[in-house]
Amino acid sequence: MANQIRIRAKATGNVVEVKALINHPMDTGQAKDKSGNLIPEYFIQTVEAKVNGQTMMNAQWSVAVSKNPYLAFQYNGKKGDTVDLVCVDNKGETYEGSVKVR
Amino acid sequence: MNRRSFLQNAFRTGALASLVTAGLALPKQVWAAWNQKAFKSKSYTDAVGELYGNNALADSDNIILKAPDIAENGAVVPITVESELPNIESISILVEANPSPLAAEFKLAPGMRGYASTRLKMGKTSNVHAVVKADGKLYKATKEVKVTIGGCGG
Numbered sequence: 667m668a669n670q671i672r673i674r675a676k677a678t679g680n681v682v683e684v685k686a687l688i689n690h691p692m693d694t695g696q697a698k699d700k701s702g703n704l705i706p707e708y709f710i711q712t713v714e715a716k717v718n719g720q721t722m723m724n725a726q727w728s729v730a731v732s733k734n735p736y737l738a739f740q741y742n743g744k745k746g747d748t749v750d751l752v753c754v755d756n757k758g759e760t761y762e763g764s765v766k767v768r
Numbered sequence: 769m770n771r772r773s774f775l776q777n778a779f780r781t782g783a784l785a786s787l788v789t790a791g792l793a794l795p796k797q798v799w800a801a802w803n804q805k806a807f808k809s810k811s812y813t814d815a816v817g818e819l820y821g822n823n824a825l826a827d828s829d830n831i832i833l834k835a836p837d838i839a840e841n842g843a844v845v846p847i848t849v850e851s852e853l854p855n856i857e858s859i860s861i862l863v864e865a866n867p868s869p870l871a872a873e874f875k876l877a878p879g880m881r882g883y884a885s886t887r888l889k890m891g892k893t894s895n896v897h898a899v900v901k902a903d904g905k906l907y908k909a910t911k912e913v914k915v916t917i918g919g920c921g922g
Contacts, residue, residue, distance in 0.1 A: 681881065694889070696867070711802040712802060717879075720877075721877060722876070722877045722879060722880050723874055723875065723876055723877065723880055724874075724875040725872060725873065725874045725875070725884075726802055726803060726807070726872065726873045726875075727871070727872045728807045728868055728870055728871050728872065729868075729889075730863060730866055730868070730871035730872070730888050730889045730890075731871060731872055731886060731887070731888060731889070732843060732844045732845075732886075732887040732888060732889055733843070733844075735886065735887065736846075736885070736886055736887045737884075737885070737886050738848075738883070738884070738885035738886070739874070739880065739881075739883055739884055739885070740880070740881040740883040741879055741880045741881055742879050742880075742881065743879075756802075
């Protein structure tokens with residue numbers, strides 16, 4: 667699953683802001699397709715953020731997060747940190763992204 | 769060894785059971801488990817109760833909830849929550865009028881700043897609540913977002 671996650675992290679002083687865009691349809695289970703059939707729920711349920719291997723954030727999402735989710739968070743850190751994101755959807759598929767803080 | 773025979777062996781010897789009781793096999797999944805009950809709750813206060821164990825919310829001036837006054841497209845409503853409250857453990861965002869109000873919860877480890885930003889779907893005009901758990905207490909900020917085109921049902 668290449669390029670599922672685009673992620674950027676920038677340090678300003680001792681605050682690092684991480685911004686990520688994840689490619690995912692985030693189907694709500696309420697919309698219908700052109701022939702009137704319900705499109706089943708298909709969405710990212712958990713997002714874990716790690717800094718230098720240590721878990722810093724665990725997010726849980728519902729279908730209400732928009733298609734191709736955007737996520738931003740901040741932590742006390744520095745240039746050169748490694749930030750990893752691991753997303754898991756309700757079909758058990760995992761998407762991972764990693765970036766070095768600039 | 770395939771998975772089935774591994775499992776059978778494990779149960780026969782009790783190895784898996786002891787792994788579970790020793791807490792070695794499960795803790796990560798327990799922490800990251802998706803909170804089905806909270807996410808399926810139909811009212812936002814029920815969702816808060818399922819998520820945090822109680823729903824005693826105190827209004828706080830120390831939570832900044834950034835959201836548009838009017839969202840022209842309910843499918844993509846940018847929401848940002850910021851707070852300087854000490855010892856923040858969790859930030860969650862709830863859209864009161866959505867079929868399931870709880871949209872997202874962010875559990876934060878020490879060292880994280882009180883900041884979370886994302887984009888949500890809103891079915892119609894609704895109050896949006898930002899709930900912050902800090903020092904074991906629950907605080908909230910609320911803002912109404914008017915939606916001109918709904919984001920659910922397409």
